[in-house]
Amino acid sequence: MFWFMQGLCFLPVFLVIWSSSTFIISYIIALFRHDVDVIFPYISDTGDKPPESCIFGLMTFVSACAGIATIYARYKFVEKLNADSRMVNARLNKAALVFGLLSCLGMCVVATFQETVVTTVHDIGAILFFVSGVLYTILQSVISFQAYPFGSSISVCRARALIALLATLAFFPTFICGFFVKRDSLHRDEADQNYPLHVASAVCEWTAAFSFICFFLTYIEDFKLFTLQVRTEFQE
Incomplete structure (x- = not known):
């Protein structure tokens, strides 16, 4: 049996690979079409215009579904x-569990309502995604230490705590700096006085997003240890 076929290991493996591909593919397409700048676009910028918006929306929805399955499996474990x-x-x-599911909901809202089309709803979805995602990583880090030595090794517990800390630290500059940045165009002018704030916000956004991906990467060893079963019962 291959290692990724052990237990439910395939869930976090698929989630990590698919989510990473979602960000990278939409960025490459947007860059190829000259819809965004080469350096430091927002993640949402790369999925704002068709056809990348269609691909970004579809792949993000699949990521959200995989995230829901992974989060629920972790809860049951x-x-x-x-x-x-x-x-x-x-x-x-x-x-x-609740914060994890809310984060997946925010992800769907971000992908469905484009940044320059329905800005308010998009921003609400982004806040829901990042706030819930950060809280999820923090709570799961605490849970990992409480459950030790069952489930995860001490090195994995510490890795989760460090990733949660990184995501938390990246969250605040993302929104604080982004609040002062104009978003009427997907292309940024380096001469603009708010350009440094945009760079800080965009870098922290990418850092927070990939922190979430790395956090689920730590689930792989745990998910080798168990499976879930569905039982059917007939009502009399």
Whole structure:
């Protein structure tokens, strides 16, 4: 049996590969069509105009579905560990599930409502995605330390904590600097006085997004340990 066929390992593997491809492919297409600048466009800029907006929307929806499946599987895994050890706060696990699902919802909103078309709804989706995503990584880091030594090694727990810290630190400049940046065009003028703020915001946005991807990368070893089953029951 191949390593990615063990347990539910394929879920985080697919999520990481597909999500990374979503960002990279839409960026390459937008760059090839000269819709964005080579250096430091926002992630949303790369999926604002067709045809990249169509590809970005479709691939992001698939990523959200994979994210929901992975987040739910992680929730059930922790729930099973907790049934045996009672080391993890059950409410903490449920809160992490809720924030994870809200983050996936925000991802769908961002992909559906383009930045320059429906800006307000797009921004709400982005805030929902990043805030919920950061809170999810923080809660899962806490859960990992509570569940130790069951499930994850101490090195994985520390890696999750570092990634959560990086995502948290990247979140604030993304929105604070982005608040002062005009978004009436996908091309930025380096002579504009707000250009440094745009660069800081865009870099932190990409950092936060790939921090989430790296966080799910740490699930691979855990997901080798279990499977989920669906049971059908007939109602009398």
